Amino acid sequence: MPDATRYFDLPSPFAMKRGGALIGARLAYETWGTLNAARDNAVFILTGLSPGAHAASSPADPTPGWWEDMLGPGKYIDTDRWFVICANTLGSCKGSTGPASIDPATGKVYRLSFPDLTLEDVANASHELVRHLGIERLACLIGNSMGGMSALGYLVQHPGSVRAHISISTAPQAQPFAIAIRSLQREAIRLDPNWNQGNYDDEHYPEAGMSIARKLGVITYRSAMEWVGRFARIRLDHDQRERDPFGAEFAVESYLSGHARRFVRNFDPNCYLYLSRASDWFDIAEYGGGDVGTGLRRIRIERALVIGVTTDILFPLSQQQEIADGLRAAGAEVDFVPLDSPQGHDSFLVDIPRFGAAIARFLGTL
């Protein structure tokens, strides 16, 4: 299997924000392009909850990545110019250390003994990787969704380490609607008897809980407006329907099932719980005496591009406006780009022409 993954051993012990430390932890990452002699062309991407480090194909791994059309030679994030790094998030399960990894102290999988995870820990681990690669200052730090919160955590904790920032469909803190959705996703997993307080295995696996969690995710990642055009009230053919009297009958139900099927066994449930909770916890106001604006004003960067989408119900546009205002008040030159993409929160993954144009324009001015 082609694989461009590299591994970085985090300093050990690696202290965690809420207590505890990781021993022998590592990050999986990939890079594209070449770091120049001045070491000033590095772009780091902090991801949403579920993607791994494989953002795009490369000679070493030609399989398409999760941001394939955004990133590569001659693309919007042009790897002929930029040295791009993407890591699998600390606490995830796609090569980086997380609750599904072996705890070297016991030789067993961490599961719920993994220390409390915060997005500041995610940020700090990423920062260690950047320094390890010999980069004093990133040309640009990009954060999508949960990764956008991690990016704010990076910026506020490591002043001077980033020149420009691209903040995409994210928030300075979780609002109660997003907390409610994520809490319910976690509850669906926890209430699945097969979750068993985190002690599942392949045979007894919280499939039902993960399926509900994923479907709820997909519902809130897209938009009602998109679906009216895409699914309307299209029925499944009779031979596609389940026999169950309450089984899927509409195309939109089958779409959700497809998403769930592809996710349920490909993401570790405990990792999901840890990362989901970390998203609820993140709050830039912690750095501003309880005030979001004051927290954002502590960030020192030269330039920022803040992008949001009018149809995003999970990270509403008003929160991107808040980030833009805060970074501007902090002294950065800020471009705020509200987009009309119909695909909701996920637009940055699918409406590549709109997002790509804004990102390429911004990167072109750096």
Place this chain on the structure above:
Amino acid sequence: MPDATRYFDLPSPFAMKRGGALIGARLAYETWGTLNAARDNAVFILTGLSPGAHAASSPADPTPGWWEDMLGPGKYIDTDRWFVICANTLGSCKGSTGPASIDPATGKVYRLSFPDLTLEDVANASHELVRHLGIERLACLIGNSMGGMSALGYLVQHPGSVRAHISISTAPQAQPFAIAIRSLQREAIRLDPNWNQGNYDDEHYPEAGMSIARKLGVITYRSAMEWVGRFARIRLDHDQRERDPFGAEFAVESYLSGHARRFVRNFDPNCYLYLSRASDWFDIAEYGGGDVGTGLRRIRIERALVIGVTTDILFPLSQQQEIADGLRAAGAEVDFVPLDSPQGHDSFLVDIPRFGAAIARFLGTL
């Protein structure tokens, strides 16, 4: 226990739209005010998914009803003038016949042997009750939420039976976002091992599934905007938190739990599944050769008030606009009232001043 409930025995057999018939079925209902000699002051209320017939208190039952502040002597729906009727929906579990009732043919609870339920059946049963009460023509038919769809089913099937209509926060057909939400609610119940294909009892009851379904309901019944002001990121006191590492920590989580707790054992899971599926099925376009506007144009009424709320994500305002346009094209005189209530879909239950004013104004012109 005070009780103003009355019961109406439906014609038996009572034929159901998708096949089958109910034997010895009944509707629970309550009335307020007095039917005048001309029998032309009757107002019928078709409810949302979960309320019973007890819309408001009365001398016979002074406990507050689910629309207590809307309805009563001197209130917005003034029972000094109007003879108001509210029935528990056919297929529900609050006195009317539904999947939780005894099937007289077997002496056992129907459960999933209850015939397929549609909102047209709900409408037809209500129409039988109205005729039984000696009312040829309703002065006004009011439908909220799911009840608004039932009302369209009533109007399209029984031309000439209604003079004016109040349509509240409803839709001419379920859109894919609403279908997705309801499908996921049903799935949460069905995946609960205690649901057991509908064969639960008090001891083995699908509590987890019902809790998830209700919480997801509450999330989509309210609005993100309301919650920012109401809950923000308020934390529970430490002694209110669950010990579970992923247990409730934020006030919004505790709010959802309270809602779930009050609902889970007070609504029958099979009834929930039947009514939820009926909501997905309803489509006025069936009466218009596949077109919503054409379906609505078949409705013959004199006047209509159509109310929607800008923050409603389950029944978006565009769908109320569609109803208003369709009824107007059908020849009715239509008032379309979009409201800025912050409480989302549930606004008609809580923002009584705004809704009440619009309703009272409309009723005053009849």
